[in-house]
Amino acid sequence: MLRHVKDDLFQIGESVAGRDGWHEAVRVYVLMNDGCPLLFDSGSHIHSGEIMAELKSLLGDTAPGYVFLTHTELPHTGNIKLILDVWPDTKLVVSSAILPHVELPWWVADDQVLYGYAGTEETYGGRRISFLDGILKDQPGTHWMYDGTTGTLFTADAFGYLYPGAADLKFDDELEDGIAGDWLKRYHESAFRFLPMVSGAKVTADIARVFRKRDVRAIAPTHGNAVRHDIAQCIDRFNNAILEICR
Ligand SMILES: [Fe+2]
């Protein structure tokens, strides 16, 4: 479902219903970027029809300039083929030169792929995007992106949450009390099974460093809706969830 988050940031994509009515979102984010749209992940292949329809209705005749892939699991890359079929000149931006060779599908041509290295910043269609290593990830090579114009941090699998169906399309400011700590905890303990073996103090210290260095005004997780209102509350609840799950 297409939703406007803030400024020129939009959210599309669907969700899947899991056990006991808990839903998990699989989102794609779009910065319209004045004629050179930037996509963050391509969405799940199981939602191809909806995602392509939403993209076409949002973009109209404008081709996306770049698709930034946080990592190569199917919920994040499943629609690359359909996107490139419609817009063959769109470039992909990945974290490592190894990905096109071992993890991206064979039909992705080498010259379509650009690299965004953690700790660097590049301009795409006039927009500065910086890259950082994914602090919390389920696949090596996962990177996060930051757009200083909107203050959006694209966090891939981290900062997702499981939620009851009624919250499917609600941003944090549209819920009675923001994103519940319990929702964040349910998601992170199932998405990152290694967390009980990890130091929670270390994870939360690393997360704090990420936010200290940047003026984050929106968090854009793939498996949740964008957090656009109370960033501090979300980080606080995230930290509590991590400290409860970790050792
Ligand atoms: Fe993942």
Ligand SMILES: [Fe+2]
């Ligand atoms: Fe994921």
